[in-house]
Amino acid sequence: MTNAPSATDGPLLEVADLEVGYGLPVCPPVSITVEPGSVVALIGANGCGKSTLLRTVIGFLAPLGGTLRMFGAEVDERSRAFRAAVAAELGDEAFFPSLTVREHLLLTCYGHGVDDPEGVADYQLEAFGLTARADALPAALSSGQRRRLLLASAFARPRSLLLLDEPEQRLDSTIRDKLAGWLVEEREEGGAVLMATHDPVLVERTATAVVAITEDSVRVVDAVRGADIIRHEL
Numbered sequence: 001m002t003n004a005p006s007a008t009d010g011p012l013l014e015v016a017d018l019e020v021g022y023g024l025p026v027c028p029p030v031s032i033t034v035e036p037g038s039v040v041a042l043i044g045a046n047g048c049g050k051s052t053l054l055r056t057v058i059g060f061l062a063p064l065g066g067t068l069r070m071f072g073a074e075v076d077e078r079s080r081a082f083r084a085a086v087a088a089e090l091g092d093e094a095f096f097p098s099l100t101v102r103e104h105l106l107l108t109c110y111g112h113g114v115d116d117p118e119g120v121a122d123y124q125l126e127a128f129g130l131t132a133r134a135d136a137l138p139a140a141l142s143s144g145q146r147r148r149l150l151l152a153s154a155f156a157r158p159r160s161l162l163l164l165d166e167p168e169q170r171l172d173s174t175i176r177d178k179l180a181g182w183l184v185e186e187r188e189e190g191g192a193v194l195m196a197t198h199d200p201v202l203v204e205r206t207a208t209a210v211v212a213i214t215e216d217s218v219r220v221v222d223a224v225r226g227a228d229i230i231r232h233e234l
């Protein structure tokens with residue numbers, strides 16, 4: 001379902017010596033390049049800075065140092081081009097209390113100029129196993145169903161870069177398995193994903209590179225090593 005705005009020269013996302021945190025850095029400086037056709041996984045112990053890094057990339061937090069560039073230009077999260085290119089699901093449960101599941105997806109589709117909003121909304125409802133709950137309000141959903149709706153909204157819209165914070169959280173094994181398949185499809189269709197995760201299987205199945213963050217180091221490793229670190233070192 002990737003329908004990326006066209007990129008200019010240069011990597012999709014380029015992070016160099018980026019320092020992230022709340023006044024003081026929460027981890028060592030991070031350097032990552034995310035190219036179209038890749039899934040980059042951020043791994044590390046609780047509190048190592050994965051979410052803080054994602055929140056900085058999306059512009060919710062200002063960098064404390066270093067550089068952050070998309071398509072070779074400075075990131076401006078208020079720009080229309082940035083908002084069109086970056087879809088994020090960072091676990092924030094922001095719903096309209098009186099809009100149904102289906103209406104949330106339609107709103108996302110219309111807001112992002114999706115062709116055939118009704119068809120895409122129905123497709124995502126089915127994909128995320130929400131068809132039977134299409135007319136439910138957010139307050140009437142289970143926590144896993146709310147998570148599915150947030151993910152479905154990210155997948156319903158065009159994007160060049162998908163940012164996900166522990167997308168496996170609260171999902172049952174069936175939908176986790178499907179999610180891994182969709183992330184592989186995302187990269188095979190030329191999209192890119194930057195995600196924080198604690199799920200070694202998701203890393204093994206999807207990641208093209210893994211950024212392992214500790215208190216005193218940031219290392220880039222392959223998916224096999226990344227899964228091994230999650231299983232045995234965290």
Ligand SMILES: Nc1ncnc2c1ncn2[C@@H]1O[C@H](COP(=O)(O)OP(=O)(O)OP(=O)(O)O)[C@@H](O)[C@H]1O
Binds near residue numbers: 022026051052196
């Ligand atoms: N709003 C905030 N103000 C100050 N410190 C914060 C804030 N949010 C998080 N922190 C701290 O920043 C550090 C990094 O937190 P972060 O949420 O980025 O970790 P994480 O790697 O995503 O962890 P987890 O695996 O538990 O989700 C932690 O020590 C955390 O307590």
